[in-house]
Amino acid sequence: MTRPVPTDNEIAIRNALEREYGSEIEFEDREEEDRPDFLFKLNGRLIACEATQVPQSEILQYNYKRGLYEVERTKSVGVQVVWAIEPHVWIAKAIISKRRKIVEYKKRTGASNVWLIAHTLAGSKDRYIRADQPWQFQMMQFGAASVAHGFKSVYFWDEVSGFSEVFRRGRSHKRPVLDLTDGYPSNAFTVFSSGEIKTSEEGASPVEYDFGEIEISQLIIPPFDPKFRKHQPKSSPPKRQGLRATAYDTHIDMSLYDLD
Structure with missing residues (x-):
């Protein structure tokens, strides 16, 4: 090492x-x-x-920042980022x-x-x-x-x-033929905001929030490979999800939960 x-x-x-x-x-x-x-x-x-x-971390960060840019920070909302595998x-x-x-x-x-x-x-x-x-x-x-x-x-x-x-070394491989009938294979994650909530007072007990169902829009990022750039990554409508948050005196934890 x-x-x-x-x-x-x-x-x-x-x-x-x-x-x-x-x-x-x-x-x-x-x-x-x-x-x-x-x-x-x-x-x-x-x-x-x-x-x-x-x-690479820069690829993950790029996709995350693209989603974060679309999130309206003053509201309890989310953006599902769909990106090519x-x-x-x-x-x-x-x-x-x-x-x-x-x-x-x-x-x-x-x-x-x-x-x-x-x-x-x-x-x-x-x-x-x-x-x-x-x-x-x-x-x-x-x-x-x-x-x-x-x-x-x-x-x-x-x-x-x-x-x-x-x-x-010594082996060669041809580009596989992909079935793109339903779109290019994709990953997805959701970036979200709880709106304008603050940490609790120093030394105070954590404060729990449940915002219920939040609106989740969708951002689709095309493949990087020029050969596939014209193919839309596969996507489904975002699931219905709610948002919970816990405000501590040092930070805020947030998580989504499924409603269906």
Whole structure:
């Protein structure tokens, strides 16, 4: 690991690697805090391994901010943000962001090969990208093979489905054919506001609010990939939901609840 205190993602991925390979894997201890994220021997071969999150945090933040911009802060309202599932774009973006480091990693560590692990956020319940859905896995394979890079292998990992190898040097993958009859596959989340409520007085008991059903509009963000940009992401009318809030003296917690 490269930091004095490993991140939750690094801990989760290291534990997953140990479960996956058992006694075959041996992590190298390093005093110098440098890259890559992991350095280990696997069946006697030294491998440098970098890890990076997908979808990238800037993609999630962009979609969230788009929704937040549409929310009228003075009212108890919500906006359902519908956005395209683009595993090929996210995997390719992850590779492009890390590929320039491959030569440096090999030189510094003496590793024979460099791996990339694209992973979801450890501990998150959201599964915005999934290797256990065949079309998504095929899109990951296509994305990893569509850009030039020197990684020996590229893996996708999440806490539910574990490791999936989406790229190995020497293999090629064609763009899968998607059924877009009903629109482009999509994710959705809801951004909402409780209106103008304030934290409780310092030291005071929390104050509970129930706003009942709130109006939820919809914002649809088209695919980033130009090939699919003309296809509207699939969407259904937002569910009927109510909003509750608890005002503490330091912060406000808010949550939606289903009405149907």
